[in-house]
Amino acid sequence: MTEIPNRSPVESAPLHGPEEVSGPVPGADATGLRVPSSGPHRVVIVGGGFGGLTTARGLGGAEGIEVTLIDRRNHHLFQPLLYQVATAVIAPGEIAEPIRAILRRDRNVRVLMGEVEGIDVEGRAAILRDGTRIPYDTLVLATGATHSYFGHPEWERYAPGLKTLDDARRIRARVLLAFEAAEREDDPAARERLLTFAVIGGGPTGVEMAGAIAGLAHHALSQDFRRIDPKRARILLIEAAPRILGTFSEDLSAYSRQALERLGVTVLTDHAVEDVSEAGITVQGRLIPAATVVWGARACAPRPPARGSGSRRRARATSRSGRTSR
Numbered sequence: 346m347t348e349i350p351n352r353s354p355v356e357s358a359p360l361h362g363p364e365e366v367s368g369p370v371p372g373a374d375a376t377g378l379r380v381p382s383s384g385p386h387r388v389v390i391v392g393g394g395f396g397g398l399t400t401a402r403g404l405g406g407a408e409g410i411e412v413t414l415i416d417r418r419n420h421h422l423f424q425p426l427l428y429q430v431a432t433a434v435i436a437p438g439e440i441a442e443p444i445r446a447i448l449r450r451d452r453n454v455r456v457l458m459g460e461v462e463g464i465d466v467e468g469r470a471a472i473l474r475d476g477t478r479i480p481y482d483t484l485v486l487a488t489g490a491t492h493s494y495f496g497h498p499e500w501e502r503y504a505p506g507l508k509t510l511d512d513a514r515r516i517r518a519r520v521l522l523a524f525e526a527a528e529r530e531d532d533p534a535a536r537e538r539l540l541t542f543a544v545i546g547g548g549p550t551g552v553e554m555a556g557a558i559a560g561l562a563h564h565a566l567s568q569d570f571r572r573i574d575p576k577r578a579r580i581l582l583i584e585a586a587p588r589i590l591g592t593f594s595e596d597l598s599a600y601s602r603q604a605l606e607r608l609g610v611t612v613l614t615d616h617a618v619e620d621v622s623e624a625g626i627t628v629q630g631r632l633i634p635a636a637t638v639v640w641g642a643r644a645c646a647p648r649p650p651a652r653g654s655g656s657r658r659r660a661r662a663t664s665r666s667g668r669t670s671r
């Protein structure tokens with residue numbers, strides 16, 4: 346894959362944050378916004394996460410501006426507590442709020458539920474999956490991040506990530522059903538596999554997930570089974586780097602490791618995952634049988650919507666560094 350040299354502002358704009366990507370606008374005023382020839386200035390925001398909502402709220406009530414926020418979901422999701430849904434601590438509804446309700450008071454903001462599938466840059470319109478065109482003068486892409494499986498998309502099947510309520514529900518089901526299956530399992534090796542939970546990635550998401558699974562196994566469920574002892578479940582946190590929480594200070598990283606170990610989590614640093622399969626995970630050439638694997642590693646910008654007018658061009662992929670390439 347080769348990087349695109351001298352990319353235009355539109356092509357080089359990252360898609361994971363609230364970025365204004367409308368590019369150089371003929372007739373723009375000093376603020377860079379196009380001066381509308383007639384009618385209000387139309388701002389289209391794609392994404393109702395923190396970025397999109399903050400932008401919409403900031404423009405709420407602004408004179409001469411008409412905002413359309415588009416999201417494929419009808420709710421805003423408070424992602425920082427997803428791990429608690431995934432470990433059955435709280436219910437999904439506690440971290441989801443209707444986007445319409447949040448923006449109710451901002452009368453110049455309308456909300457559309459729909460998936461943006463392409464951007465017609467020359468024609469200045471967002472294109473929804475059903476072909477509907479939403480014209481804009483200024484476009485804000487705030488579509489969040491997605492998981493990167495280091496070039497192994499086939500791992501996702503065995504190691505779901507944690508970004509949406511569906512992800513959290515899926516992980517919760519896998520975790521709880523693993524204990525149920527272990528209770529009925531006669532074969533000790535199979536039982537051990539069922540009671541091994543591997544979390545890949547020692548960033549904030551992985552640390553929270555591993556700690557929460559340990560809390561579930563060693564406390565919440567500890568008295569509820571007869572044949573198995575949930576306290577004996579193995580919770581592994583696998584990190585390729587020399588320490589967990591590598592973007593934080595070394596002190597915090599060491600403190601977190603100790604706290605996790607006190608909770609009963611086995612922290613394996615300097616362990617890069619080499620394979621993920623139905624059987625478990627492979628690290629340092631060794632298979633660790635594990636029935637439940639959760640992906641908490643690396644986020645990257647989502648695949649950009651196709652661009653160009655008329656027939657849509659092939660969407661460009663992003664590299665591991667998040668840069669656009671072709």
Ligand SMILES: Cc1cc2nc3c(=O)[nH]c(=O)nc-3n(C[C@H](O)[C@H](O)[C@H](O)COP(=O)(O)OP(=O)(O)OC[C@H]3O[C@@H](n4cnc5c(N)ncnc54)[C@H](O)[C@@H]3O)c2cc1C
Nearest residue numbers: 392393394395396397416417424425427460461488489550
């Ligand atoms: C498990 C977890 C724990 C976290 N914990 C913390 C924490 O403790 N502290 C912290 O500061 N941050 C935390 N974060 C990070 C934080 O949640 C994100 O940085 C933040 O949500 C990013 O906001 P955003 O608006 O960029 O994207 P998002 O919140 O991801 O929102 C993107 C929105 O765009 C919509 N969308 C995407 N593509 C399309 C499309 N094509 N058409 C229409 N709509 C689309 C999505 O439905 C979504 O609503 C955590 C993240 C996760 C996953």
